[in-house]
Structure formats: structure tokens, C-alpha cells
Amino acid sequence: MKLLTEQASADNIARILEKLDTFNSDPSRGTTRVLFTPVEIAGRNYIKEEMAALGLTVREDAIGNIFAALPGTDPSLAPVWTGSHIDTVLQAGMYDGMAGVVAGLEAVRLIRAAGITPKRTIEVVVYTSEEPTRFGLNCLGSRALAGALTLEDAERLKDEEGRTLAEVLADLGYDLARFKDIPIARGAVHGAIELHIEQGAVLESLGLPIGLVKTISAPTNFEVSVRGKQSHAGSTPMHLRHDAFLACCEIALELERLAKASTSPDTVGTVGKVEVVPNASNVISGLVQFSIDIRDSDYETKSKLVAGLQTFFREVEARRKVELDIRQINDDKPTHSDPAILGLLEEACIKKDIPYHKMVSGAFHDSMMVGRFAPIAMIFVPSKDGISHNPDEFTEYGDIAKGTDILVETLLRMTME
Numbered sequence: 001m002k003l004l005t006e007q008a009s010a011d012n013i014a015r016i017l018e019k020l021d022t023f024n025s026d027p028s029r030g031t032t033r034v035l036f037t038p039v040e041i042a043g044r045n046y047i048k049e050e051m052a053a054l055g056l057t058v059r060e061d062a063i064g065n066i067f068a069a070l071p072g073t074d075p076s077l078a079p080v081w082t083g084s085h086i087d088t089v090l091q092a093g094m095y096d097g098m099a100g101v102v103a104g105l106e107a108v109r110l111i112r113a114a115g116i117t118p119k120r121t122i123e124v125v126v127y128t129s130e131e132p133t134r135f136g137l138n139c140l141g142s143r144a145l146a147g148a149l150t151l152e153d154a155e156r157l158k159d160e161e162g163r164t165l166a167e168v169l170a171d172l173g174y175d176l177a178r179f180k181d182i183p184i185a186r187g188a189v190h191g192a193i194e195l196h197i198e199q200g201a202v203l204e205s206l207g208l209p210i211g212l213v214k215t216i217s218a219p220t221n222f223e224v225s226v227r228g229k230q231s232h233a234g235s236t237p238m239h240l241r242h243d244a245f246l247a248c249c250e251i252a253l254e255l256e257r258l259a260k261a262s263t264s265p266d267t268v269g270t271v272g273k274v275e276v277v278p279n280a281s282n283v284i285s286g287l288v289q290f291s292i293d294i295r296d297s298d299y300e301t302k303s304k305l306v307a308g309l310q311t312f313f314r315e316v317e318a319r320r321k322v323e324l325d326i327r328q329i330n331d332d333k334p335t336h337s338d339p340a341i342l343g344l345l346e347e348a349c350i351k352k353d354i355p356y357h358k359m360v361s362g363a364f365h366d367s368m369m370v371g372r373f374a375p376i377a378m379i380f381v382p383s384k385d386g387i388s389h390n391p392d393e394f395t396e397y398g399d400i401a402k403g404t405d406i407l408v409e410t411l412l413r414m415t416m417e
């Protein structure tokens, strides 16, 4: 087999990332590119242009997952995938997700420049809506590929304007009759690698350029509303209050206590979104709606924490005489990387004399869902100061290029298996 002659180009990676970053609905602070908003659609179209410029054949499924194929010599063999997402949280950085899509494009550019035709087809994938930003549920595209998101789910998921995912898809011309064709059968994809920024500070603290992800922690998310009694902040004695906000605070602190007490080192719990009604300085809140986000690399310890929290919900309700409405959004299982792909990644690092660290991902990724139907692994590149989901998110283009060198080497070996 012909050899790869060139190293990944940090300049080409920069060019695409910076152009993609211009598709931004709130340039005043960071990057905002929410699913199926005009800027995200423009961003999709731009990436499809880059895919076409590489001579890839581009197709989309009924939920908007984009697949760009570099055909292999033996189309009967299951393809190899690499990819990530281009949608963002609000006022985000410009690397979370995008680095993995661009690394996939650069890997294909290197393969084509070397005149190599792989045996297995390589597909660069843009997964629809990894972030829960618009519809409140994460990994919509990869979840649908895993057969865990049906058309009925898409007809139920609503955005803040009350539009369903199904309506938005139909308005954009996606054929909902093909929704049932989205799921990928086990065995239909030979393996999938996702390059992603670490979004933490482990690699930076170790001074290492590459992380190889052993396990992807998985989220369990709830939407909780507490109904208490809205009343006057001055004339309501403390013992007569049913303060919805204080009930929320107690639950948030109990979540913190349970997460800290967990036997798993990767258990984390967050209350990130709180809406207080009527949110007035001299009114005791009668209604608070808030989010609960729990992550762990171990499903058993996560489930134990959830059970402990549910007991606490009941206790707060009784003691404070408030009413809790708890909606569980998802309860995802952690995904372990495929040892064989991890082995290939390690061999690539050793061959290129690039030091690496095997680690757990605290963040979830599309690979968490892809791992339900295909062997997966992830490559991490360092995040400056561990910052992510923040305009100050930063990763050196040179580090993405180094990660791409590992990616392309491993993809090629997988295509020849």
C-alpha cells in the first residue's frame, strides 16, 4: 500500500474551522449555531461544499446526518466512519464538535493527496444536533442511527417555540417517510473514530498532545418543576412559607452531596438552568423550573445516585409541602471504546513518537450513541485551561493536526482490515 507522505496541515484545518465559525447567530459573544437555524443550515451547506471539493459523494438521512464517502475498492465491505457535530451550545467556542468534522475532512484530503484508495469506504459524518440546545435532548442524529429515536419521538420533541423536530424536518424538506430507514444495523459499520477537543484540563496538566478515550461518561437528564406558594416576602412568616426556590436549592445541594459521595471518580451532577417565577425581589417564588444533569462512567453508581435523589425529592415534597413534577429526559449508558481500535490508535502514537494518555471522557459525544451499533474510539486534543462551552474555548490548530495524523493512520489501517 502506498504510504502517507504528507502530515496534516494546521493551515487547512484553520481555514475550514475559521470559515465555519462565520456561520454564527450571535457573534457578539462566542459562537452560537443551533440546530436547523439559518446559520446552522448555512454551516451544513459550507461543509458539504468542502466535502464535494474533496470529490466525496455526499448524502443525508431523514434526520439530517450528513455522510461524505471516499469510495473503497471493495464496496461490499462495511465502511469506516469518522466525524462529529457542528451544532453548538449558546455562546460556545469554535472547536467543540467542529474539530472532529474538520479532522475527518483533512484525513481524507491526505489520503487522496497520497493517491491511496482504501479497501473499505471511508465516510466523514456530521451527526445532527449533538447538543441538547434546541430540543432538550442530546445526540438526536446519532441516537436515531442507534435506533433510539423514532419518528414518534421526533413528533413529541418540542423547541421553545413549540415546534416539533418532525415539523422542522418536514419544513426543511426531509422525507419523514424515510425516518424508519435511519437506524444502522450492528455490523454495518466496521468502526468509527471521533476526534474531539477534551473539554477538560487533564491533557494540558500532563503536557500531553493526545488523549485516547477508554470510556465515555453518559448523562441522565431531568427537567424538574417545583410548585410552592407564591407570596409576599415581607408579610409571610418563615414557618408559613412554601418557597419553591429554596426547595430547588436543597435539591441542587443534595445532588452535589451525592455526586461527591459517589464511589465512582467520574460522577458529576449539575443544575445548570433555573427559571424562577415570578423572579421578583419581594416575592416568594411559587414555581421554579430547573434542569438536572448527572454524568458517570459507571451506570450502576449513576443509577444509585438517581435513586438517592428520587428519595430526597419525596422528602423535600413532604417537609416543604411543595409539589414536584419530575420529567426524565434520558438515561444513557456509558460507552466503552473498542480495545482493537484503541490498540491501533496506540500503535499510531508510538509509531509517530507522539505521547498520549488513556482517559475517560466526562463529556458525552456522538460516539456514545454510535458505540451502540459499531466499535468506536475517540481521540482527544487539548483544551486550553480546560475551558469549553465557552467563548474562550481554545485548541491549537497544531494539536488538531497532530490528532489528525493519528486519525488518518488509524483509519487507513481499519480500511485495510
Ligand code: HGY
Binding pocket: 096, 130, 131, 132, 138, 362, 363, 364, 365
Ligand atoms: O454536554 C456534553 O457533554 C457535550 O459536550 N454536549
Ligand code: MN
Binding pocket: 089, 096, 131, 389
Ligand atoms: Mn458540547
Ligand code: MN
Binding pocket: 085, 096, 097, 130, 196, 365
Ligand atoms: Mn461536542
Ligand code: MN
Binding pocket: 084, 085, 097, 130, 196, 364, 365, 366, 367
Ligand atoms: Mn460530541
